[in-house]
Amino acid sequence: MARYLLTVVRPLYKWLRHATTDLLFERRYGVHTADLVYLDELGLGDAERKRYQPTGWLSLVRILRLSEVGPDDVFIDFGCGMGRAVLQAAIRYPFRKVIGVEISEKLIGIARDNLARNTSRLRCKDVSLVCADALDYEIPDDVTVAYFANPFTGSIFNRVIKSLIESVDRAPRTVRVIYANPVEESMLLQTGRFRHVRTARGLRPTREWSRSNSIRMYLLEPENSTVRPVPSADQRLDSRPRS
Numbered sequence: 001m002a003r004y005l006l007t008v009v010r011p012l013y014k015w016l017r018h019a020t021t022d023l024l025f026e027r028r029y030g031v032h033t034a035d036l037v038y039l040d041e042l043g044l045g046d047a048e049r050k051r052y053q054p055t056g057w058l059s060l061v062r063i064l065r066l067s068e069v070g071p072d073d074v075f076i077d078f079g080c081g082m083g084r085a086v087l088q089a090a091i092r093y094p095f096r097k098v099i100g101v102e103i104s105e106k107l108i109g110i111a112r113d114n115l116a117r118n119t120s121r122l123r124c125k126d127v128s129l130v131c132a133d134a135l136d137y138e139i140p141d142d143v144t145v146a147y148f149a150n151p152f153t154g155s156i157f158n159r160v161i162k163s164l165i166e167s168v169d170r171a172p173r174t175v176r177v178i179y180a181n182p183v184e185e186s187m188l189l190q191t192g193r194f195r196h197v198r199t200a201r202g203l204r205p206t207r208e209w210s211r212s213n214s215i216r217m218y219l220l221e222p223e224n225s226t227v228r229p230v231p232s233a234d235q236r237l238d239s240r241p242r243s
């Protein structure tokens, strides 16, 4: 049965999904984000750096409610690739600023083209696409939503998460971390600083396939803060733990 799912259902499902998203999003926005690109092909190969594979067009919508984003919020996508999540964030939500950080010049060039074709659609007009290794990038102290679509693992993930914690300790605020395909979740939780608040499950037939399609949200709050920044009523997160 599992073999049948993998060899027949999965390719068919992927083809159908590709055709639908192409029609609904790629053509609609006039963008090109649907490739699979291995970093070896770009001369950037490293075991901890993950290939470019776009997140689903509805990924952000599934995990981040519109009412939870206000005009002071700043979104960052670590490993933004061709800019799909950046576009979702800037088109749909009233962020003050949207940032994409990407190690590949080629991919960020495509992201810039994609963005340029959609300037009139952007709800957030302040979008910045930075070509940098996330390890060298200094996280701005006003970031409040950090998006990771499994861009890197191991020591890179560890160091970027450490920088995010340092940023919150320097400039106390609550950061919502959104992690799609959260392969390094245990590393995140071991810091003792992240609280899982929500999961958007992948609706896929096998457990592993569902896991790789799941998205989780965590809160990172200032350490020892007696007064925690409280989201306004319409921004309040549902913090009931769900596994």
Ligand SMILES: C[S@@+](CC[C@H](N)C(=O)[O-])C[C@H]1O[C@@H](n2cnc3c(N)ncnc32)[C@H](O)[C@@H]1O
Residues within 6 Å of the ligand: 039, 048, 049, 050, 051, 052, 053, 054, 055, 077, 078, 079, 080, 081, 082, 083, 084, 085, 086, 101, 102, 103, 104, 107, 132, 133, 134, 135, 149, 150, 151, 152, 156
């Ligand atoms: C799974 S894709 C992410 C897709 C993207 N966030 C989206 O919304 O469609 C992972 C991306 O992370 C980038 N990446 C890998 N290691 C990186 C690093 N150290 N610094 C910045 N970007 C990196 C890859 O080039 C790739 O584009």
